[in-house]
Amino acid sequence: MRMSTLRVALLGCGVVGSEIARQMVEHSDDLAARVGARLELAGIAVRRTGRDRAIPGVDPEIFTTDAAALVARDDVDLVVEVIGGIEPARGLIMAAMERGKSVVTANKALLADDGFALHTAADKHGVDLYYEAAVAGAIPLLRPLRESLAGDHVTRVLGIVNGTTNYILDQMDTHGSGFAEALEEAQALGYAEADPTADIEGYDAAAKAAILAGIAFHSPVSLADVHREGISEVTAADVAGAKAMGAVVKLLAICELAPGGEAVGVRVHPAMIPREHPLAGVRGAYNAVFVEAASAGQLMFYGPGAGGTPTSSAVLGDLVTVARNRVAGVTGPGGSWYADRRVRPMGETVTRYHISLDVDDRPGVLAAVATVFAGHGVSIETVRQRTEVPDGAELVVVTHQAPDEALSATVDELAKLDTVREVMSVKRVEGE
């Protein structure tokens, strides 16, 4: 039997794209055996062509700066998009799908921004849209959530999905360094970009959280629905304070079903988690995600969250699937939004706070502080008073669970107390 050939347009040829092209050549026979058809690079769209583009086994003639024309070509069956960002990626993907081409992308920003519209277009045109690489790099996560757990009831997804911030927080925890110092080191080592905003302000993690929540809870969730706080305000004192209570500060993405199941909560923020929690042990730029489901219980997925080679593994895994579907003349499970749950505002989220207060060192302070908590219905778990602070005292309060709006209103009122000189730090406590 002569094997048919599927022709692939690769959009983008940076670190990830060139790795994909390289592997498509190197593992050509394996990929063909797994797909049931040969995969051939029809063209590679780049911003600038030039001789530095040489990839062994790839015809230099197939590079082009006209991505739109490449996507429109009749001899292109499948499109792999690794340009990133919203435009021109969105337009190219839409154009590809309109012409009946299945798409594999690693584009988290786009999927988080517009996943619903993209999936709707994929359904309409009868094509596949796969994007495992968009969340947690090489870790198989979206497919297990979408398919392996399709017979279960996912209640929570909680994880470390941004390697840059995890590297920075890990450095702060291990070496006691400050945020600026740790960021500088991460930049020097290539773990953080020159403009680190997307990572350190939590935008990258929030995009991933939106994608995860949408899939886990069968409801449309976009980036705008995600409560987002970054790590740029995390201080060496916060990390030390966490250490003192046997915890570690991590940037968490948390997607959860509200009790009753009618709403979804999606948030990204730094949180203290106990040192015994498996996520506490996730070092450097690794990613790890917990999934809690009614029947399966607690599952954890762990691995490298970024990098050209891991990302290419995820993209090529998707490419094999969409190619195999194309050979069979079918599409895989598309977007699933039937539950259509509302997104709960952050204020309704039930969590715990760890609050450090710089207070006057005199009788009655604790009573005043406790009164504020009681007034908002927030129950205190522990209070620790450190009087060795020069000219005053430090009060560290850890609360029981309460709605975020009550906790946050408590903090606002504490800040106004005469006896409270400064609210030094407020961190949520998770993972218990």
Place this chain on the structure above:
Amino acid sequence: MRMSTLRVALLGCGVVGSEIARQMVEHSDDLAARVGARLELAGIAVRRTGRDRAIPGVDPEIFTTDAAALVARDDVDLVVEVIGGIEPARGLIMAAMERGKSVVTANKALLADDGFALHTAADKHGVDLYYEAAVAGAIPLLRPLRESLAGDHVTRVLGIVNGTTNYILDQMDTHGSGFAEALEEAQALGYAEADPTADIEGYDAAAKAAILAGIAFHSPVSLADVHREGISEVTAADVAGAKAMGAVVKLLAICELAPGGEAVGVRVHPAMIPREHPLAGVRGAYNAVFVEAASAGQLMFYGPGAGGTPTSSAVLGDLVTVARNRVAGVTGPGGSWYADRRVRPMGETVTRYHISLDVDDRPGVLAAVATVFAGHGVSIETVRQRTEVPDGAELVVVTHQAPDEALSATVDELAKLDTVREVMSVKRVEGE
């Protein structure tokens, strides 16, 4: 649009089967939304019918003792097999597939014994055969290996895939108990069966290893190919010895590609792993599996490895997939054996040994022992001599990497040395 209905025959209604039936009723709407068709229980085959079979929402009339007739019924579209064991499960599955019904099973013994023939039959009859629940309970593992990593090159799968033995070894490590005592406790708590042979002698783990190796390396591997050693010979002294060198004893399933990639090694045996290794921290009856792939790097999958509810999650996830495929008129990726690698004999496996010897306490002993190692080309990493042993000495040798046949020949010769009174323990060292 009126939704079509797919009718499901459930074979077996023990812990797992009754949980599946219960959830099919309880989550009927969710499952329908995910499949695109309603799933309906057509019949449940049991050994004995009776009123103790009552499952809320399930018509008692659909229970039958005639599994063969149920499978043959024209109004059955899909078959779920949770009887376990080789026969009658094999015959029923074959009959179902011959009649064009897709099958979901949790049957590791059968798949390990005869996976190739079963997949061949599935392909021939154009049906699906899915069995995520057969390995590591609820942990999505087979699907990620088969699909998510389809664009990558898996080099190693290493994990804890039997909860019973992990519970026993964990008890021995935590409380210093002996094997018999820990087994008895596991039995009392329901973690081990009255006849614990399949678990403690490694048959269960070996079946899972065969399945994992076949999928990971695209080659037929059956139970008979797996080198298997159980944990019944693991003593409190072994566990203490491991502790002394900062390690812990775990029953590991290891599937690896030989250097060069032309052969596959598959083995199950107790091994010492460093306490810092993530698998060392897997407690109780949990399972965890490392997957190493050329591009993805090291991935870990962790979760409950057994139990009715977790297993039902995996079965129902597969059921959604095969049902959805049936609606679309297609089948998913079937067995993939194109690489057809040979299985390497255990002797060729490269590993390390930890050997405890009871020796005479006199000069020249170490020289004699070292000569034996050298004669087999086995390089020693560390030797520790404990002379506080009454009337003699204990010599603990940890080797560098060497082929298992050289290591095992070394041990045989050591046992014959005049100065060696007893070879007290031999354990492989892995995970470094």
